[in-house]
Amino acid sequence: MKIEISGKGGCGKSTLSVLFARSMKKLGYRVLLVDGDESNIGLENLAGIARPVHLLDHLGGKKGFKEKLNQPMMVDNPAGIFSGKQKIDDLPEECIASxxxxxxxxxxxxxxxxxxxxCPMGVLSKKFLASIEPIDNEIILIDSEAGVEHFGRGIVGECDLIVGVVDPTAESFKLAEKMHNMAQNADKAICFVLNKVEPAIEEVMRNQLDGKKVIGVVPKDDTIFIESLEGRKLSKTLPEVDEICRKILMVSK
Ligand SMILES: Nc1ncnc2c1ncn2[C@@H]1O[C@H](COP(=O)(O)OP(=O)(O)OP(=O)(O)O)[C@@H](O)[C@H]1O
Ligand SMILES: [Mg+2]
Known part of the structure; x- marks a missing residue:
């Protein structure tokens, strides 16, 4: 199953990507976390994973990648990223850290x-997601950049499910509406998770998302905030996250 985590800047996509990955792993799945954000560089810290060689750099950077794209036949990479289907185990070893x-x-x-x-990152993300084929117990979890860039580029079209993260801001509600409409128009499954929620505002948030599928609520948590602030590996496990992951994984059954 391929799942894209989307939402407004700063709503908690990277934080929840890491917490979801850990929870899904605990539930017995093999999880490949994909950093699809071309700007931010904090995901590896939150996950406590050393930086792997970036896929684009492995392919020769923007220049090398563009040249490869222009070749009519991928002679040097016939079963790779640009043609055919591939498994997680087929990916270049230096591009995976764990x-x-x-x-x-x-x-x-x-x-x-x-x-x-x-653009090359967007093209590569799309091609990568189109070609990668997770098997039964494998989850590909994509932490995306802020906003609807991945929608516009059609990257989410390669995923089985979009999980929209919504924090308590008017901008986040507006973006959720937009994501919901875009997903529906493309016949793409989408659900929402409320993040940074304090009990007093949960109902207001739910009302704002009226008519959309909300699969869970993640509380505002000081430990998460401080660890993230200090660039540390997240240590927290939240029962709310496990429950959300169970619901997400039900979709794949
Ligand atoms: N449940 C939570 N409780 C407390 N703070 C949180 C929670 N979720 C996220 N945060 C904080 O919100 C901020 C943004 O989180 P994060 O970087 O995960 O968001 P993002 O959506 O990935 O941002 P960007 O769009 O910049 O990639 C961080 O300071 C993080 O610690
Ligand atoms: Mg992020």
């Missing part, structure tokens, strides 16, 4: 001033 049984793959990051647009 810790606590969770594997991490990073699509690519912006490195330099004036290096040009981030």
């Amino acid at each position: 810790s606590d049984g969770i594997e991490l793959l990073v699509i690519g990051k912006i490195h330099d001033i004036g290096e040009g647009c981030a």
Whole structure:
């Protein structure tokens, strides 16, 4: 199953991606966490996983990747990212780092001033997700960049489920509405998780998401905030997250 975590900037996508990955692992799944955010670089810290070679860099950076794309036949990579289907075990070894049984793959990051647009990362994300085929007990969990960029690029089209993260801001509610409509128009499954929720505001948030599938609520948690602030590995497990993951995984059954 391929699951994309989406939502407004700062709503908690990366935090929940890590917590979901851990919970799904605990539930008996092999989890490949995919960093699909071309700007932010904090996911590996939150996950406590060493940085692997980025997939784009493995392919020769933007330049090398563009050249490969322009070749009519992928002679050097016939069963790879650009043609056919592949399994997690087929991925280049140097592009996977792991810790606590969770594997991490990073699509690519912006490195330099004036290096040009981030389109190659978007193209690579889409091609990667189109070609990767998880088997029964495997989950590909994609932490995306903020907003609906991955919708516009059609990257979410390659996923089986979109999980929209909604924090307590008007902007987040508006974006949830937009994501919901875009997903429905594309016949793509979408559900929502409320994050950073204090008891007094849960009802207000639920009312704002009226008519949308809300599968769980993650409380505002000081430990998560402090560990993230200090760039540390998240240590927390939350029963609410386990419950959400059970619901997500039911979809795949
Ligand atoms: N449940 C929570 N309780 C407390 N703080 C949280 C919670 N979830 C996320 N945060 C905090 O919110 C901030 C943003 O979290 P995170 O980086 O995961 O968001 P994001 O959606 O990935 O952001 P970006 O769009 O920049 O990638 C961090 O300071 C993080 O610690
Ligand atoms: Mg993030």
